[in-house]
Amino acid sequence: MPxxxxxxxxxxxxxxxxxxxxxxxxxxxxxxxxxxxxIVSAMSGETNKLVGYVNETSPLYDAREYDAIVSSGENxxxxxxxxxxxxxxxxxxxWQGWQVPVKTNxxxxxxxxxxxxxxNINAKFGEGMKVAVVAGFQGIxxxxxxxxxxRGGSDTTAVxxxxxxxxxxxxxxxxxxxxxxxxxxxxxxxxxxxxxxxEEMLELASLGAKVLQTRSVxxxxxxxxxxxxxxxxxxxxxxxxxxxxxxxxVMENRPVSGVAYSRDEAxxxxxxxxxxxxxxxxxxxxxxxxGVNVDMIIQNIAEEGRTDMTFSCPTDQVKxxxxxxxxxxxxxxxxxxxxxxxxxxxxISAVGIGMRSQSGVAAKMFKTLxxxxxxxxxxxxxEIKISVLVDRKYMELAVQALHDAFELEKA
Amino acid sequence: MPxxxxxxxxxxxxxxxxxxxxxxxxxxxxxxxxxxxxIVSAMSGETNKLVGYVNETSPLYDAREYDAIVSSGENxxxxxxxxxxxxxxxxxxxWQGWQVPVKTNxxxxxxxxxxxxxxNINAKFGEGMKVAVVAGFQGIxxxxxxxxxxRGGSDTTAVxxxxxxxxxxxxxxxxxxxxxxxxxxxxxxxxxxxxxxxEEMLELASLGAKVLQTRSVxxxxxxxxxxxxxxxxxxxxxxxxxxxxxxxxVMENRPVSGVAYSRDEAxxxxxxxxxxxxxxxxxxxxxxxxGVNVDMIIQNIAEEGRTDMTFSCPTDQVKxxxxxxxxxxxxxxxxxxxxxxxxxxxxISAVGIGMRSQSGVAAKMFKTLxxxxxxxxxxxxxEIKISVLVDRKYMELAVQALHDAFELEKA
Numbered sequence: 001m002p003x004x005x006x007x008x009x010x011x012x013x014x015x016x017x018x019x020x021x022x023x024x025x026x027x028x029x030x031x032x033x034x035x036x037x038x039i040v041s042a043m044s045g046e047t048n049k050l051v052g053y054v055n056e057t058s059p060l061y062d063a064r065e066y067d068a069i070v071s072s073g074e075n076x077x078x079x080x081x082x083x084x085x086x087x088x089x090x091x092x093x094x095w096q097g098w099q100v101p102v103k104t105n106x107x108x109x110x111x112x113x114x115x116x117x118x119x120n121i122n123a124k125f126g127e128g129m130k131v132a133v134v135a136g137f138q139g140i141x142x143x144x145x146x147x148x149x150x151r152g153g154s155d156t157t158a159v160x161x162x163x164x165x166x167x168x169x170x171x172x173x174x175x176x177x178x179x180x181x182x183x184x185x186x187x188x189x190x191x192x193x194x195x196x197x198x199e200e201m202l203e204l205a206s207l208g209a210k211v212l213q214t215r216s217v218x219x220x221x222x223x224x225x226x227x228x229x230x231x232x233x234x235x236x237x238x239x240x241x242x243x244x245x246x247x248x249x250v251m252e253n254r255p256v257s258g259v260a261y262s263r264d265e266a267x268x269x270x271x272x273x274x275x276x277x278x279x280x281x282x283x284x285x286x287x288x289x290x291g292v293n294v295d296m297i298i299q300n301i302a303e304e305g306r307t308d309m310t311f312s313c314p315t316d317q318v319k320x321x322x323x324x325x326x327x328x329x330x331x332x333x334x335x336x337x338x339x340x341x342x343x344x345x346x347x348i349s350a351v352g353i354g355m356r357s358q359s360g361v362a363a364k365m366f367k368t369l370x371x372x373x374x375x376x377x378x379x380x381x382x383e384i385k386i387s388v389l390v391d392r393k394y395m396e397l398a399v400q401a402l403h404d405a406f407e408l409e410k411a
Numbered sequence: 412m413p414x415x416x417x418x419x420x421x422x423x424x425x426x427x428x429x430x431x432x433x434x435x436x437x438x439x440x441x442x443x444x445x446x447x448x449x450i451v452s453a454m455s456g457e458t459n460k461l462v463g464y465v466n467e468t469s470p471l472y473d474a475r476e477y478d479a480i481v482s483s484g485e486n487x488x489x490x491x492x493x494x495x496x497x498x499x500x501x502x503x504x505x506w507q508g509w510q511v512p513v514k515t516n517x518x519x520x521x522x523x524x525x526x527x528x529x530x531n532i533n534a535k536f537g538e539g540m541k542v543a544v545v546a547g548f549q550g551i552x553x554x555x556x557x558x559x560x561x562r563g564g565s566d567t568t569a570v571x572x573x574x575x576x577x578x579x580x581x582x583x584x585x586x587x588x589x590x591x592x593x594x595x596x597x598x599x600x601x602x603x604x605x606x607x608x609x610e611e612m613l614e615l616a617s618l619g620a621k622v623l624q625t626r627s628v629x630x631x632x633x634x635x636x637x638x639x640x641x642x643x644x645x646x647x648x649x650x651x652x653x654x655x656x657x658x659x660x661v662m663e664n665r666p667v668s669g670v671a672y673s674r675d676e677a678x679x680x681x682x683x684x685x686x687x688x689x690x691x692x693x694x695x696x697x698x699x700x701x702g703v704n705v706d707m708i709i710q711n712i713a714e715e716g717r718t719d720m721t722f723s724c725p726t727d728q729v730k731x732x733x734x735x736x737x738x739x740x741x742x743x744x745x746x747x748x749x750x751x752x753x754x755x756x757x758x759i760s761a762v763g764i765g766m767r768s769q770s771g772v773a774a775k776m777f778k779t780l781x782x783x784x785x786x787x788x789x790x791x792x793x794e795i796k797i798s799v800l801v802d803r804k805y806m807e808l809a810v811q812a813l814h815d816a817f818e819l820e821k822a
Binding site: 056071080084093 | 427430461464465467468469472473475476477479480482483484486487489490491493494495497498504505507509510555556557
């Protein structure tokens with residue numbers, strides 16, 4: 001039997017009625033002759049509630065306990081989805097991560113999947129089971145304890161299962177009907193893309209587009225998993241949604257495919273750092289050890305042996321970054337006069353594989369922002385992406401202006 | 412190190428504040444030098460919510476999925492309790508049932524614990540961990556799937572751990588401060604008992620007193636686990652609550668220790684049964700096969716080869732009992748003229764180990780009820796218990812009158 005992976009996000013399983021609607025979609029694919037692996041998220045709101053409990057109990061929590069706690073929401077949905085399918089006379093059963101087992105490394109709260117043995121589930125398919133419902137977002141570490149894959153990790157679970165089982169396709173059902181040129185809540189000119197390349201999707205995902213977890217796109221790219229994003233709230237054809245696929249299958253050749261933004265980025269500046277060879281390593285080593293995800297980095301020109309070092313990181317890691325840097329200062333590993341965190345910023349990014357072949361994209365982006373009177377605080381670029389930090393109050397304006405400037409509303 | 416088991420029920424861990432209060436109690440025992448195993452229930456309301464989801468999704472649910480779903484509440488509390496203890500600098504970690512592993516039989520939704528290996532947890536105690544927090548109510552079956560022990564099963568988890576680890580005592584923290592002579596909501600003369608024998612507690616638990624799960628008391632009696640029931644809402648001394656212990660340790664020698672009641676009992680009468688040798692087996696065999704828990708049984712004197720047979724069973728099993736008896740009648744295995752179910756009854760029981768040595772207890776009970784004008788519908792006795800079925804409207808009056816008659820308010 002050909003295998004299909006279908007993943008349902010939190011809003012798609014938010015109530016028993018929605019679980020029933022999702023189960024019907026699964027039934028349609030089963031009736032086409034597929035063995036289906038369904039990956040489910042927690043009912044929407046559940047994981048946030050549990051994360052809230054953890055943060056209130058222990059701000060610097062033991063990540064192993066965090067994992068044991070926040071993984072429970074997916075277990076509930078998996079069982080309910082299996083029961084719902086059984087009620088529809090579709091032979092189904094649920095698996096929790098450790099039962100498959102979804103083997104991960106020991107990076108609790110941000111674990112990576114290392115292996116998914118297929119024998120348990122395939123044996124049940126061989127016995128006539130049609131749907132394996134698997135709790136997403138979770139696995140088991142080498143220590144035998146539960147791990148989780150980071151927020152949005154169920155997408156990664158889905159792609160990993162599609163790769164392991166050689167699935168024909170991996171359909172990600174969510175509350176939007178595909179990938180857009182930008183967030184439709186920011187501009188009604190936003191347009192759904194029929195196709196987008198893995199590389200572009202990867203940048204958009206890591207830049208704040210909430211459609212897919214970054215890691216899931218990486219994984220799909222590496223294992224050539226045909227990935228589709230579509231809505232669980234609409235009747236679906238086989239061409240619905242947005243297909244995420246290799247670059248050569250995307251026909252359009254635009255300089256920019258999409259504009260992303262993120263409110264969750266903070267700008268941190270180390271004022272008057274004693275400059276010396278190895279200072280960057282001395283600063284960013286401890287940050288890395290503390291699990292801080294540093295994104296953009298700027299070093300000013302040094303004067304009289306001292307310099308300013310600016311970097312960005314997720315807003316909720318600011319406290320951790322401050323602690324790591326203060327500890328390094330106390331240990332005499334680095335020396336600086338001040339540490340300033342600015343959380344009233346936003347990151348705006350333009351993404352497009354067309355940038356590789358077309359020049360002038362950065363210039364056009366900077367001029368557009370300048371024309372709107374928006375000051376750029378930090379710039380970072382990659383082969384197919386230009387990101388800037390701006391004052392958060394200009395975020396919507398910047399996105400709208402760039403969407404217009406690159407004519408993204410046109411197909 | 413001596414080991415102590417402490418179990419906290421749903422109301423004792425209903426909020427993060429209450430978990431903190433419970434953790435402080437655990438900290439007190441750790442500071443006395445104990446290695447502590449903490450068994451937790453789900454935060455109150457959680458399990459009911461999950462059971463509600465299951466029943467709405469699939470009224471005749473697959474018990475294996477039920478177990479996977481409803482066990483998740485305990486996992487959350489276990490992690491939160493471990494984090495709370497860590498915040499208080501008490502080295503702690505959580506275990507889910509399958510991680511210990513708590514090995515059970517395969518009777519999903521009503522499983523029995525078969526083995527609790529102690530090596531995993533003891534190894535951690537050896538490394539300096541002071542508290543093992545274990546999710547109650549759950550285990551793992553021979554099929555590798557999650558099992559649960561039935562409602563109130565966390566009490567049984569606690570006693571089973573106390574037995575397996577040879578704990579000095581098993582403290583059950585709950586929302587009442589001990590075992591009472593009767594329900595204080597029925598009479599304010601109800602008095603807390605300092606000690607009660609296993610046998611009496613077993614009768615009271617099975618007769619409707621909601622303090623402890625029956626199985627947990629059976630287990631404590633078999634393995635001689637010193638069991639204490641006490642309140643998580645009061646400051647506690649070592650003598651607080653009620654100690655459930657072997658008969659010989661209970662000094663008081665009362666004929667009656669407590670009066671219990673149950674609203675959940677129905678009276679069923681088979682009218683004009685064809686009497687013959689083996690008729691009782693022909694009636695109660697099918698009921699047993701259908702999972703009906705028959706409690707009291709009365710057979711009238713036969714006249715002209717026919718008799719009436721009356722029995723009691725839990726109210727929610729009436730439909731099942733009717734089906735089983737009708738099926739047996741259709742199959743020609745039994746013959747009767749009518750089947751009458753009366754659910755407007757209540758069971759009142761007087762329990763006391765003193766009954767073994769003191770006569771006249773039953774006579775006093777019947778006279779007391781008679782003096783109040785309460786008609787007795789069915790009587791059942793055991794060595795240390797007398798139970799009667801009466802009209803439900805007399806339930807409170809009967810309890811109050813018996814509590815007075817046996818002078819239970821006096822220490």
